[in-house]
Amino acid sequence: MHQLHHSGKDLYPLEQYEICVKGHLAPHWSQWFEGFTIALKDNGETRLSGPVVDQAALYGLLIKVRDLGLPLVSVKPTQTQQPKNSDKGESL
Numbered sequence: 098m099h100q101l102h103h104s105g106k107d108l109y110p111l112e113q114y115e116i117c118v119k120g121h122l123a124p125h126w127s128q129w130f131e132g133f134t135i136a137l138k139d140n141g142e143t144r145l146s147g148p149v150v151d152q153a154a155l156y157g158l159l160i161k162v163r164d165l166g167l168p169l170v171s172v173k174p175t176q177t178q179q180p181k182n183s184d185k186g187e188s189l
Contacts, residue, residue, distance in 0.1 A: 119168040
């Protein structure tokens with residue numbers, strides 16, 4: 098299983114993603130989707146949102162969507178989350 102949280106040692110920002118699927122998911126699915134936030138939309142879709150450490154982790158989430166048989170509506174990056182230690186003047 099891919100870990101979607103970064104350690105304090107990471108210097109690279111985490112990419113935030115939104116994954117929209119058709120149908121509504123119950124809130125308890127958040128844990129299975131690596132702690133992603135689940136928001137139910139009025140149009141019958143569910144928006145999953147949260148940080149992804151890399152493309153492999155993103156593909157892992159998409160495989161879970163596929164395994165549930167949920168029709169995929171969209172996948173898009175939303176913003177980048179800066180690591181907490183990025184303001185300490187550390188360079189690469």
